[in-house]
Amino acid sequence: MVQGCENAVARPTLRRAPRVSYRNADPEAVLHEPGTLAVFGFGAGATRSADPRWLGVDLECFDAPAPLEIWQVNGPVTHGRAGELRWSAGDGWLFAAIELDERAHDGTRGASAAAYAALCAFLATRGERHVQRIWNYLGAINLGEGDNERYKQFCDGRVEGMGGFFADGFPAATAIGHHAGEARLQVYLLAGDQPGLRVENPRQVSAWHYPRQYGRTTPRFARAMALPAQDALAISGTAAVVGHASAHQDDLQAQLDETLTNLEALLASAGMKAGFDTQSPLKAYVRHPTDAPHVRDFLQHRLPGVPVLLLHGDICRQELLVELDGWRYA
Template identity: 40%
Template sequence: MKLPLRSRLLDTDVAVAAEAAQNACLHLRTDHPPGVLLASHCLTISPGLHSLAGDTRIEEWSAHGPGRAAHTGAIHLVEHDRVLFAAWHRPDDPLEANTRDAYRDLFRAIRERGFPHAVRIWNFFSRIHGDERGLERYQSFCIGRARSLAELEIAEKHMPAATAIGTGAPGLFVYLIAAREPGVAVENPRQVSAYHYPEQYSPESPAFARATRIETADGPQLLLSGTASITGHESRHAGDCPAQAREILANLDALHAAAGSDIPPPAWLRVYLRRPEDRPAVARVLAEHYPRLPQLQWVQGDVCRRELLVEIEGVHARTP
């Protein structure tokens, strides 16, 4: 069955207010105090991201028609007849244990409501390269996530697209979009599947698909995971942000081809930069690559490996 799911970047709070009054929505906001707000039909997450160059647009996911809001413990959700938006927010220390709790609580909640299939997940937490009991905190996060998914008996083929980014604000934010039927996981032939990474990166491999294809009322969509300058399992172009951006675009093109010829071009992309001063150079790379530039959002964020300077996620979808 086709999902009534749309995604876009909104420029004004006026548009947000009008949309939230009518439809079930998930909003991601930058430059706001960290937290989760549940109001009417709308779930708003502010995970401590900071926009670059005043780019404060809001990422919106909406399902046509109102939703039912609920809040239990750390879980906030908006349930639509066909789509469920859910978020978990608590402190990020200890990160491994709290990640395990987040995934357990979220997946139990969506299963209880009849939406057992996550099609997209986002993870934000602080000090991604800091230390936790002798491990880098990103590794602790991967351990907590992998062990929870194993307990939940989620098969590799059903892992959704995902993003994990380090922020400057304390707290662990995990939020997702779930459906009654699974999406189709898409892997990149240029890369080793993340859940098959060798142990040198983490005692437990990252657990996500490179992208998820879903069928919507507006046509097929491709939900892109956070994508970095990695081929095989190795980082490429250390210290060279424009070269990393070009490698990312080659990865995104490969995903587009793997997902099917009926997938439209990207509607919008979010660019995470470790160093804000790299924005002009990366913007030139994107402008050279896309004949018609998609909507772009620029934010500061720490990528999972220290040598990686940029990561890109987004959505391929038909635009009005």
């Protein structure tokens, strides 16, 4: 024993972030690669697999063929199912997903509550219980008026299902509307055995502090999450919101500019250098298909070489035309 170190406490090794990439490949071949934690296909034409690590996401891609999104970790991966939930785990990381038919749960609020209750109950049994990032995809997200809007109903159910699980703070998150059928809800997440660091955007009001005009229940998510080793930033859905208000209604170009300004503010808040690179994949959710070529050209010009998955998705506010999320590796 080294003198003077008798009372030293060994610190746990910080987990290296999973690597997220986009690739045109055969899903079964990727699932057989060492360290594959999850594989995502996009749209109705995506190849299906019975492997619990596979998820067909109900968002159509504007590029054909649509690439796969692949999560990989440094170590062997186990996987299984628990009721309606599928999961995989390896190297201290956990993927979990659930898909529900809202008609079996008395609508959007009930399905959202059931999905989050199931996920939180499962996480409570796992060492990898620190949720870093959640994705939520639901149909007709903007349908309904006032508090009856489906997104607001989703927010109500999400909080009900969470219970006290996120008492220490909320993870990064995205909520987007798909066009695969109103009744289908998809929720999936990345969790780890060590906590990350929540990051807020100084240009925006924290989502859980939004005023009453945005619903009975405020959205519960952090703007980003720095993963435990500080080697990656998981970025929540980011749009042209300044303070708590949507900016540049009906102006796609201005919304894109504002969104990139918000992304740069997040990087600065996380202590990361400006800009994105070829190893930092992003998703762009575009409300109107006719806007997709402009969004693609804009991102290729402003973020040259950055992998971008261009998807048809409705933003949680009707006036917003585009939203970005993704990963920034240190």
